[in-house]
Amino acid sequence: MAFLADSIGRIKPSATIAVTDKARALKAAGRDVIGLGAGEPDFDTPDNIKEAAVAAIKRGETKYTAVDGIPQLKEAICAKFKRENGLTYKPSQISVGTGGKQVLFNALMATLNPGDEVIIPAPYWVSYPDIVLLAGAKPVAVTTRMEDGFKMKPEALEKAITKQTKWLIFNSPSNPTGAAYSRAEVKALTDVLVRHPHVWVLTDDMYEHLVYDDFEFFTPAQVEPSLYERTLTLNGVSKAYCMTGWRIGYAGGPEFLIKAMATLQSQSTTNPNAIAQWASVEALNGPQDFIARNNAVFKERRDLCVAMLNQANGIKCPKPEGAFYVYPSCAGTMERRTPGGKTLATDEDFVTELLEQEGVAVVQGTAFGLGPAFRISYATATSALEEACRRIQRFCGSLQ
Numbered sequence: 001m002a003f004l005a006d007s008i009g010r011i012k013p014s015a016t017i018a019v020t021d022k023a024r025a026l027k028a029a030g031r032d033v034i035g036l037g038a039g040e041p042d043f044d045t046p047d048n049i050k051e052a053a054v055a056a057i058k059r060g061e062t063k064y065t066a067v068d069g070i071p072q073l074k075e076a077i078c079a080k081f082k083r084e085n086g087l088t089y090k091p092s093q094i095s096v097g098t099g100g101k102q103v104l105f106n107a108l109m110a111t112l113n114p115g116d117e118v119i120i121p122a123p124y125w126v127s128y129p130d131i132v133l134l135a136g137a138k139p140v141a142v143t144t145r146m147e148d149g150f151k152m153k154p155e156a157l158e159k160a161i162t163k164q165t166k167w168l169i170f171n172s173p174s175n176p177t178g179a180a181y182s183r184a185e186v187k188a189l190t191d192v193l194v195r196h197p198h199v200w201v202l203t204d205d206m207y208e209h210l211v212y213d214d215f216e217f218f219t220p221a222q223v224e225p226s227l228y229e230r231t232l233t234l235n236g237v238s239k240a241y242c243m244t245g246w247r248i249g250y251a252g253g254p255e256f257l258i259k260a261m262a263t264l265q266s267q268s269t270t271n272p273n274a275i276a277q278w279a280s281v282e283a284l285n286g287p288q289d290f291i292a293r294n295n296a297v298f299k300e301r302r303d304l305c306v307a308m309l310n311q312a313n314g315i316k317c318p319k320p321e322g323a324f325y326v327y328p329s330c331a332g333t334m335e336r337r338t339p340g341g342k343t344l345a346t347d348e349d350f351v352t353e354l355l356e357q358e359g360v361a362v363v364q365g366t367a368f369g370l371g372p373a374f375r376i377s378y379a380t381a382t383s384a385l386e387e388a389c390r391r392i393q394r395f396c397g398s399l400q
């Protein structure tokens with residue numbers, strides 16, 4: 001439509017949301033569908049956090065707040081960064097938005113000009129390249145390999161950097177692969193960045209707490225303090241605190257950037273929901289022990305998925321360190337035929353046929369920039385997950 005802005009033509013709807021909607025529609029039509037598309041924990045928000053929200057409503061915390069966060073939440077975020085990441089930020093260096101996604105959006109919109117390049121290791125979270133495109137800049141995907149655990153090598157980073165590079169978007173543990181970089185692996189990348197002072201790091205630490213088998217999380221500015229002045233450390237309460245619907249995300253970074261992001265937010269959404277901000281104060285300051293309990297369940301589910309998927313014909317599934325995703329390759333099923341006579345030419349065919357034949361909704365890898373593969377979110381009931389893996393085995397077994 002000529003009426004629409006050119007920028008809209010540059011972006012597409014999120015593939016993960018599309019799959020979730022399709023699964024929901026099939027379910028509503030009476031089909032037995034197991035949805036493994038959505039990236040959100042199936043656990044409920046802990047009671048102490050809900051109670052803090054109720055108390056905030058009763059106290060009348062129902063008005064506009066400071067645009068980029070109430071002081072109490074900024075203090076809680078500063079304390080979190082100090083306690084968990086060894087990073088010192090002042091409240092004036094903190095931005096709170098409506099989900100990590102808005103904070104990311106603000107940061108990219110506030111910094112990118114046409115011609116700027118943003119390095120994004122692939123597979124990537126679908127929103128990174130599209131927000132960069134919306135800002136009129138150029139996403140530069142650096143494709144990783146399954147054999148390297150889907151982690152970017154320092155040489156690949158070095159090669160992708162040009163004079164136009166503005167940001168590296170770093171995401172560990174990763175959506176969609178679950179790959180998480182060890183301290184040494186982070187250091188190998190920050191060593192490259194030290195040599196290129198014009199490149200900034202936007203580190204998306206959203207899945208920080210979701211790591212298994214004694215894996216230790218490190219964020220770039222912690223590993224290489226000399227990058228502190230050119231790092232935006234992004235995080236949020238959605239995943240670890242089971243608060244996806246509350247919509248609170250935050251970042252710490254240089255004051256001039258935080259200010260620019262607040263200006264942008266002041267002309268778009270204004271403050272994030274006041275009640276959700278108070279709930280987030282409790283999330284960050286309150287008891288943290290449920291995270292370990294949830295992680296024990298997530299780890300069990302990850303192990304179940306990896307074991308069962310590796311028994312499916314034509315599927316190879318590496319075991320990731322974190323998040324709640326696995327990213328199996330379905331290369332071994334390509335060019336094979338379904339009982340209905342459809343030849344699988346792409347991973348999109350694979351996920352479409354899997355949904356049609358077995359009622360299992362997953363997202364095709366090409367949407368995340370690397371296929372043929374698919375992403376499974378294992379943040380769903382263990383029994384449903386087991387049944388879904390059984391159906392995937394049956395689907396793969398039916399291919400000729």
Ligand SMILES: Cc1ncc(COP(=O)(O)O)c(C=O)c1O
Nearest residue numbers: 099100101125175206236238249
């Ligand atoms: C890697 C990554 N970053 C950021 C987000 C945004 O989270 P939210 O906007 O719910 O805080 C998500 C959500 O799926 C994610 O997977």
